[in-house]
Amino acid sequence: MNTELTFDPIRLPPECAALREEVRAFLAEEIEAGTFSPHGGAIDGNFSADFSRKVGARGWIGMTWPKTYGGRERSFLERYVVTEEFRVANAPVRLHFVADRQSGPVILKYGSERVKADILPRICRGEVCFAIGMSEPNSGSDLFAAQTKATRTDGGWLVNGTKVWTSNAHHAHYMIGLFRTSAPTKENRRHGLTQFVVDMKTPGITVNPIYHMAGQHDFNEVAFADAFMPDDHVLGEVDGAWKQATSELAYERSGPERFLETYYVLAELVRVLGETPDTRGAEGVGRLVAELHALRRMSVSVAGMLHAGREPVVEAAIVKDVGTIWEQRLPARARDLAAFVEEDAANRATFEAQLAYATLIAPKLTIQGGTTEILRGIIARGLGLR
């Protein structure tokens, strides 16, 4: 097996610089107007219907999609700029982010015309929140063990079973659900699962909150009892969901959100250490910044490859693995480096608050969107080891 991992030194094209300025000006205005605080993600859950609608009005949701469906036909690299600026500013993108990143593209590729025409323009306007219904009580990383069943009925399907760890389900208008439509075959244990667009208002769907260890309501249990899915809500091939997963995952894994979710910890660390840190502080910040710079250059490189129509599956898995490990360690390293900062130093309180929250959510970073172990399995396969 001949594997080539590629990380060309791709630079964002000039049109991205102008867009970046536009995005920053917008974010500065919104912060000024009190729509959100750059330090406020911990408090409001990053969810704001008002903000998402404004972002939609700017044309920054679904911005790479065809104009027919409300998109702007801009480049994937331009979307990259919007994503990273929003993350760094800690902007409340939760309502539209999943729809923008993955649900929309899946619908665009596999959805029926009616579903596309109905849902995509509303995603672009920032009106629609999506959840991802993959994990189940007995099926997490092992996606193909899913048991929630969709059985044929007149004009559609009846769904029964339970999804779990479903982020946003309590806000979501729709879910992309993975349901069992046939038994797996002897030859292919991945056979028999089908993706559906689920309208969360469908009778028979119950959403129960699961609070996470930082005390917030982010994910949920979603129970289905004879919930009806019309035929045209099937995405792609019945029983063939396993063929549809791979290329989208490269987008999901390699984006800047994979290592910038708690960027504020680094910024506040620099602030709390002051203009003239001691050697230890300077070295620690220098290493963190060097590593972040390397990560961003890897991530931009993968974005450039996706933009060029390539499928850098292994490179994308590497970005998420290396990125999430870096971000997971960030709070501990920041804590060490700030250990000797005076207690009454300016910004100490802000730093401590940010650090506390980042420490609490750090464990999830290497679990969500593909665990470290799964990613390393993908990388090992790419290396020709399995």
Add this chain to the structure above:
Amino acid sequence: MKTRVGNDPMANDSLVAETARRIFTDVCDPQTVNRASDDSWRAPAWAAMEEAGLPLAWVPEALGGGGAGLADGFAVLREAGRSALPLPIAETLIAGWLLARVGIAAPTGAMSCTVRAGRPVVLTRGGRVSGVLKAVPFAKAARHLVLLADREGGGSAVVLMETDRARVSTDLSIAGDPADTVSFEAAPPVAVAETPGDFHDDAMLMGATVRAMQMAGALEAILNLSVAYANERVAFGRPIGKFQAVQQSLARLAGEVAAAIAAVGSAADAIPAAPPFDEGVLLEAASAKIRVGEAAAEGAAIAHQVLGAIGFTQEHVLHRYTRRLWAWRDDFGSESLWAVKLGQLIAAKGADALWPMLATR
């Protein structure tokens, strides 16, 4: 079986890189060098490199060189790293680049250079050079040295020296490569030139990027070696690469190699054809040396663990890479040195300037 990590245009589409790869694999591949009982392979290897114009690639034709672009030279360095080449190709390239910047014609033959801070070499008013330099790579093997000297009475200069004019005592780095002590006593230089303002800083940034590029090449090579070994070595009835514990380790190694390639590829791409270098180049080059140095430590440890006892022998070529990875970390600024420099820059600019700085790269 070949696992080639990194395929950027600067490395693989270049004819110069292709030539370098051919020479390094035909004349001085690590296996041959490792088995050699004497140094007789060195002269023909160097002659082949000179024939192809590699050592003076960064010297314009008007000054006696090959006039290749920066990208070509970096591609050669990456290939040199992939072969753990124990010849002063990097030193000669940097020396040529330094000379070209001040308009001194490059001599033929191997060169070495030092650009350390707190330079202990003085150029007297009478135009003589005195001082002791430690850990100069390949000094004895080089015909010429390029140094930064302090001028008596202020200012600094680039001096081109013949090694014949120095007392050289040989020492070895932990890679087993020459890291010699060089003493000049009122020695006459071959040529002298004034240095422009930030010359020393630029030279360090260039040197750091050059070494990091060799290291990235060596890291690619140890990933190849480790994956190939894991696929061949059978234990408990199957290749050890089939065990998840080994797969996870190799995936980690791939991650470190990827980060190294991305960081140094970006830095090499960021170095402008015409200095002086700005803060962006400092961020890129410092990050490359830091990140590649970290990858070297982590990567070498994983490769050795995967190869087990055989990788710990003189006979196996793994040490040709890992010992150089360890040694090269200290050249042209260690991870710590660059991290302090970078951290001080970030602190001085302030927290709110950090992201805008990263985002422009």
